[in-house]
Amino acid sequence: MTNRIKSAFTDSPLRDLGDRASTSLLAMLGVSLLIVGALDLYGSDYVTTIAIGITTYAALGLGLNIVMGYAGLLDMGYAAFFAIGAYASAICGIHFQLNFFLSIPIAVVVTGIAGIIIGYPTLRLRPDYLAIVTIGFGELIRTVANNWDYVGASRGLYPLPIPSIGGYQFMTPIQQALLAFLLLGVAVVFCNRLGRSHIGRAWRAIRSDDIVPESLGLPTLRLKIGAYIAGGAMGALAGAIFAARSVAVDPTNFTLLLSVQIIMVVVLGGLGSTSGVLIAAVIFVGLPEWLREFQDYRLLLFSVAVIALVEFRPQGMIPERVATRIPKAGARAARDTEKVDVGRLTVKEPAAAAVDGAPLLEVRGVTKKFSGLTALEDVSMTLTAGRIVGIIGPNGAGKTTLVNAITGVHHATSGTVLLDGVDVTAMIAHRVARRGVSRSFQTARLIDQLTVLDNVLVADYARSNLGLRHALLSPRAIRRYDAAAAARALTVLERVGIDQLAEICPPELSYADRRRVEVARALMMSPRLLILDEPAAGMNPAEKKELVVLLRAIAAEGVAIALIEHDMPLVTSVAEDVVVLDQGRVIATGDPHEVLALPQVIEAYLGAPTALEGGTRHGAAQR
Numbered sequence: 001m002t003n004r005i006k007s008a009f010t011d012s013p014l015r016d017l018g019d020r021a022s023t024s025l026l027a028m029l030g031v032s033l034l035i036v037g038a039l040d041l042y043g044s045d046y047v048t049t050i051a052i053g054i055t056t057y058a059a060l061g062l063g064l065n066i067v068m069g070y071a072g073l074l075d076m077g078y079a080a081f082f083a084i085g086a087y088a089s090a091i092c093g094i095h096f097q098l099n100f101f102l103s104i105p106i107a108v109v110v111t112g113i114a115g116i117i118i119g120y121p122t123l124r125l126r127p128d129y130l131a132i133v134t135i136g137f138g139e140l141i142r143t144v145a146n147n148w149d150y151v152g153a154s155r156g157l158y159p160l161p162i163p164s165i166g167g168y169q170f171m172t173p174i175q176q177a178l179l180a181f182l183l184l185g186v187a188v189v190f191c192n193r194l195g196r197s198h199i200g201r202a203w204r205a206i207r208s209d210d211i212v213p214e215s216l217g218l219p220t221l222r223l224k225i226g227a228y229i230a231g232g233a234m235g236a237l238a239g240a241i242f243a244a245r246s247v248a249v250d251p252t253n254f255t256l257l258l259s260v261q262i263i264m265v266v267v268l269g270g271l272g273s274t275s276g277v278l279i280a281a282v283i284f285v286g287l288p289e290w291l292r293e294f295q296d297y298r299l300l301l302f303s304v305a306v307i308a309l310v311e312f313r314p315q316g317m318i319p320e321r322v323a324t325r326i327p328k329a330g331a332r333a334a335r336d337t338e339k340v341d342v343g344r345l346t347v348k349e350p351a352a353a354a355v356d357g358a359p360l361l362e363v364r365g366v367t368k369k370f371s372g373l374t375a376l377e378d379v380s381m382t383l384t385a386g387r388i389v390g391i392i393g394p395n396g397a398g399k400t401t402l403v404n405a406i407t408g409v410h411h412a413t414s415g416t417v418l419l420d421g422v423d424v425t426a427m428i429a430h431r432v433a434r435r436g437v438s439r440s441f442q443t444a445r446l447i448d449q450l451t452v453l454d455n456v457l458v459a460d461y462a463r464s465n466l467g468l469r470h471a472l473l474s475p476r477a478i479r480r481y482d483a484a485a486a487a488r489a490l491t492v493l494e495r496v497g498i499d500q501l502a503e504i505c506p507p508e509l510s511y512a513d514r515r516r517v518e519v520a521r522a523l524m525m526s527p528r529l530l531i532l533d534e535p536a537a538g539m540n541p542a543e544k545k546e547l548v549v550l551l552r553a554i555a556a557e558g559v560a561i562a563l564i565e566h567d568m569p570l571v572t573s574v575a576e577d578v579v580v581l582d583q584g585r586v587i588a589t590g591d592p593h594e595v596l597a598l599p600q601v602i603e604a605y606l607g608a609p610t611a612l613e614g615g616t617r618h619g620a621a622q623r
């Protein structure tokens with residue numbers, strides 16, 4: 001039974017409704033006209049009014065879906081954006097006698113600015129605090145509106161002028177429906193473009209992890225504020241739709257209950273899913289009306305429906321699906337995204353690697369303290385382009401802390417980190433990444449909701465430097481760029497031996513394959529310095545051999561590689577130098593074979609001077 005319900009949705013064409021990046025504006029406007037035509041032919045004023053209500057909830061749901069579905073920011077006061085948009089539109093009409101259609105961009109800009117003002121200080125907060133602050137923001141806007149004479153205080157602003165364009169007035173319910181559905185059509189295209197673009201993938205990355213996005217060069221705070229602005233803009237559009245069909249705008253329209261209802265639309269529809277939100281809005285507004293004759297049991301039936309949905313479809317009615325298509329063989333030839341004609345595309349390749357044996361990476365006397373604990377003490381090391389250095393040491397020696405200090409995840413308490421002569425000691429992680437440093441993590445950190453291909457494509461965001469422009473390209477240019485980027489990602493996946501897994505999601509991968517995806521993602525950034533944290537964990541001997549070949553090939557291209565490993569045979573077979581850490585200090589550096597024979601190294605590992613050669617050390621064994 002459960003499976004049947006699941007497949008009814010999964011296999012349904014509804015699933016793709018409006019969820020394509022290339023959904024064209026003309027097609028959506030055509031759909032809008034068809035719906036309004038059907039309402040005109042077969043519907044009554046009552047049904048049309050309900051349909052208009054659905055468009056308001058759908059637009060609000062789409063906006064919150066950007067903030068909460070894509071970027072994972074729990075906004076409990078989203079009605080505030082709706083209020084600002086509706087009031088801005090109403091003020092333009094009543095106080096400035098501005099045409100309704102001119103008031104829309106003003107409402108969008110004003111709400112976007114509100115998004116920046118509220119977003120900048122609050123988006124650094126933990127999710128639970130963010131929820132509380134946004135409740136406060138929602139109530140603040142409502143209270144201000146309730147007490148401010150300029151906006152009519154508790155009476156609100158009325159009568160709102162009738163929207164008109166070129167003498168055509170949107171006055172009757174069907175005319176208002178026409179306006180509402182056309183605006184919703186624009187909103188659907190806008191949201192899809194965002195959700196399927198680089199920025200949509202980047203938002204999903206910050207939704208699922210707090211460290212990985214920065215290491216991929218994604219400016220997380222800016223992206224969160226961007227989500228707030230885009231979500232706010234959609235709230236404004238919904239506000240304008242509301243103002244267009246209402247007689248008055250007053251504070252009772254923008255309560256905390258409304259914010260909660262919009263959250264329900266997004267969560268029940270499916271976080272991140274445009275089609276889910278649209279269907280949920282239809283059900284959320286339409287169902288209570290449909291059940292009107294069961295007035296006394298309406299809430300009960302609705303509650304049962306919600307519980308059933310949570311039980312059978314915990315990811316929402318139409319779970320989000322982000323899967324960039326695998327380009328056809330012919331398109332795979334175009335691997336150079338730079339060569340795709342998408343206007344003024346500027347791919348920022350990291351500058352050429354250091355030459356003449358000058359160190360690419362210099363760590364000078366770095367100390368890192370966590371409260372009372374000194375994790376690194378006076379650590380120095382250098383790494384030249386094209387060389388592989390092994391960073392080894394027992395558990396807790398400080399290897400990951402050293403990587404974090406190099407990559408900007410943590411900043412050194414004292415000492416200096418130079419990358420190609422530039423001091424990156426206090427640099428934010430995403431800026432370090434954009435200087436050509438990419439890394440994998442000790443425990444593979446992938447985005448489970450994205451396919452392997454899309455996980456790798458997340459790393460294309462920083463590399464392409466397209467940002468929001470990607471969503472604003474023409475559908476044809478988007479298709480061409482995405483095909484080229486996907487072809488490039490496939491090449492990288494092929495290099496690490498898992499191109500055949502491109503279309504599946506990480507939860508279905510083996511441990512070793514998850515690590516391979518991480519390596520591919522790091523390579524997608526065209527790094528100058530590649531830092532791999534235990535890439536061989538979970539691999540069998542044959543796979544380890546392939547890894548050695550791959551690392552040598554990457555280094556031969558001039559990439560400097562820092563390899564953290566507990567597998568000593570692998571380290572000795574691939575690394576030209578090793579740095580041994582113990583209790584935060586460097587206890588030996590130099591040729592791997594010589595260093596591993598030093599008594600202090602053997603003692604650090606085993607606590608007693610026993611030979612190290614020939615096997616995986618205790619660090620790996622203890623895991």
Ligand SMILES: Nc1ncnc2c1ncn2[C@@H]1O[C@H](COP(=O)(O)OP(=O)(O)OP(=O)(O)O)[C@@H](O)[C@H]1O
Pocket residue numbers: 370373374375393394395396397398399400401402442619
């Ligand atoms: N964010 C943190 N806050 C407090 N202490 C930390 C933090 N990160 C690391 N440490 C401590 O710093 C020390 C070094 O840890 P680190 O993870 O760098 O070691 P490691 O050599 O990478 O170990 P392993 O091989 O087990 O990964 C440990 O004692 C650890 O508990």
